[in-house]
Amino acid sequence: MATKKFKCKVCGYVHEGDKAPEKCPVCSAPASEFEELAAEKKGLNTNSNVYTILYAAVMVVIVAFLLVFVSQTLKERQTANVINDTKQQILSALNLRDQADVAATYDKVITADALMQPNGKLVQYEGDFNTSYKSEFDNGNFHVFVADIDGERKFVIPMNGLGLWGTIWGYIALNEDRTTVYGVYFSHSSETPGLGGEIAGTKFQDRFPGKSVVADDEVALKVVKYGKATPGSQYEIDGVTGATITSTGVNAMINKVLTAYIPFLTKQCCKEGGCEEGNEECCEEHNVESND
Amino acid sequence: MANKNSEALKQPMWANNPVLVQILGICSALAVTAQLKPAIVMGLSVTIIVAMANVIISLLRKTIPNRIRIIIQLVVVAALVTIVSEILKAFAYDVSVQLSVYVGLIITNCILMGRLEAFAMQNGPWASFLDGIGNGLGYAAILIVVAFVRELFGSGTLFGFQIVPQCWYEAGYLNNGLMIMPPMALVLVGCVIWFHRAKNKDLQEN
Numbered sequence: 001m002a003t004k005k006f007k008c009k010v011c012g013y014v015h016e017g018d019k020a021p022e023k024c025p026v027c028s029a030p031a032s033e034f035e036e037l038a039a040e041k042k043g044l045n046t047n048s049n050v051y052t053i054l055y056a057a058v059m060v061v062i063v064a065f066l067l068v069f070v071s072q073t074l075k076e077r078q079t080a081n082v083i084n085d086t087k088q089q090i091l092s093a094l095n096l097r098d099q100a101d102v103a104a105t106y107d108k109v110i111t112a113d114a115l116m117q118p119n120g121k122l123v124q125y126e127g128d129f130n131t132s133y134k135s136e137f138d139n140g141n142f143h144v145f146v147a148d149i150d151g152e153r154k155f156v157i158p159m160n161g162l163g164l165w166g167t168i169w170g171y172i173a174l175n176e177d178r179t180t181v182y183g184v185y186f187s188h189s190s191e192t193p194g195l196g197g198e199i200a201g202t203k204f205q206d207r208f209p210g211k212s213v214v215a216d217d218e219v220a221l222k223v224v225k226y227g228k229a230t231p232g233s234q235y236e237i238d239g240v241t242g243a244t245i246t247s248t249g250v251n252a253m254i255n256k257v258l259t260a261y262i263p264f265l266t267k268q269c270c271k272e273g274g275c276e277e278g279n280e281e282c283c284e285e286h287n288v289e290s291n292d
Numbered sequence: 293m294a295n296k297n298s299e300a301l302k303q304p305m306w307a308n309n310p311v312l313v314q315i316l317g318i319c320s321a322l323a324v325t326a327q328l329k330p331a332i333v334m335g336l337s338v339t340i341i342v343a344m345a346n347v348i349i350s351l352l353r354k355t356i357p358n359r360i361r362i363i364i365q366l367v368v369v370a371a372l373v374t375i376v377s378e379i380l381k382a383f384a385y386d387v388s389v390q391l392s393v394y395v396g397l398i399i400t401n402c403i404l405m406g407r408l409e410a411f412a413m414q415n416g417p418w419a420s421f422l423d424g425i426g427n428g429l430g431y432a433a434i435l436i437v438v439a440f441v442r443e444l445f446g447s448g449t450l451f452g453f454q455i456v457p458q459c460w461y462e463a464g465y466l467n468n469g470l471m472i473m474p475p476m477a478l479v480l481v482g483c484v485i486w487f488h489r490a491k492n493k494d495l496q497e498n
């Protein structure tokens with residue numbers, strides 16, 4: 001251990017001893033050409049295979065436990081936040097944006113969370129508040145939220161679709177006639193900021209209220225290329241400038257979702273009989289008073 | 293030593309700016325600078341994450357096996373970003389919604405790997421922390437400059453508030469649509485680099 005190592009800078013010869021040799025035995029270079037090699041580190045060799053594998057394994061286990069721990073401890077709060085956010089989105093469609101106490105406003109305004117039956121009837125939804133209306137839609141559970149705004153009834157329908165880069169979603173609120181738009185809300189996961197991302201802005205969403213959704217038992221509401229909407233049209237809405245694909249996505253989403261809701265929108269169960277003239281309440285079996 | 297630390301903080305702000313000189317983090321600089329707000333959010337998130345990752349790697353630097361050091365750095369960064377995003381989801385939901393797209397971009401930001409490899413592996417935790425803050429802020433500064441120009445000329449707004457008066461539009465003024473597209477961000481970054489090189493003659497290549 002006591003010996004030091006000296007390396008010849010000219011030929012690479014390694015000499016062991018207390019000091020550098022006067023002359024290199026290989027290339028005859030003088031002592032000044034020798035440099036001392038740093039003593040090898042004691043303890044672990046951080047370059048050995050065993051150390052490397054153990055290090056990686058320990059690292060992965062620690063990180064995995066850390067992530068599981070964080071995710072588990074925060075889950076409850078996160079779920080509460082998501083529920084709150086979903087409720088706020090539903091309220092935004094009813095033009096109640098940025099509420100201070102979302103849960104209270106929601107309970108006050110939304111009188112029922114209902115499911116549409118194949119004949120267009122609404123039946124009270126029995127279950128926990130849902131936050132993924134895409135899977136609900138895909139499973140054939142067509143939600144309709146019944147709202148009461150200053151004594152007027154509104155219906156809110158959740159929508160899901162695809163934009164340019166990822167998913168888009170929204171809610172559309174209709175007046176009691178089930179065809180006039182009262183308000184909309186759109187959001188997106190990853191549309192381009194400033195272009196497709198503008199669908200989340202009020203500038204675009206403010207173009208919807210007052211338009212009509214249904215004509216001749218078909219979805220007539222259309223989002224067209226910016227500037228192409230016929231002035232004064234009941235059904236056409238200008239898309240977002242420079243975001244044709246996202247606008248087309250919004251159009252496709254509205255069309256796909258509302259087509260599935262046609263029985264509800266056209267009050268099919270009333271047409272099939274059983275309703276007296278002017279009494280369309282029979283199409284709804286949920287208890288409107290229950291949540292007051 | 294104090295001098296060296298303050299250098300670690302100040303250098304990346306201007307003379308050794310990560311975007312302008314090291315040309316790191318360009319992809320995210322193009323992606324998030326169409327508007328000021330996401331640019332600032334992104335700049336701050338990167339600052340915090342670089343500083344934290346730098347400290348952790350600096351503390352581990354003597355134990356990390358050389359052959360898998362990049363993987364270790366990546367694991368630390370990815371774990372850190374995931375944890376921060378989980379915490380935000382629980383305690384600052386609005387911010388996490390804002391960040392949604394950018395969380396992935398933070399992990400892949402080359403500034404992080406660049407600083408971990410070039411600085412944190414050789415320096416102590418405090419110097420590494422300052423280096424992280426400096427690089428993050430240097431990055432944020434460029435993002436803000438580019439986003440300012442792009443939002444003002446591309447949308448006529450700043451932070452979403454209308455700046456260009458309505459009467460200009462009525463007089464025929466049009467927003468520059470190209471400003472919102474990523475290629476224009478690259479041109480703007482190029483202009484900033486041009487200005488920067490003109491001020492720092494020693495960086496000019498012949």
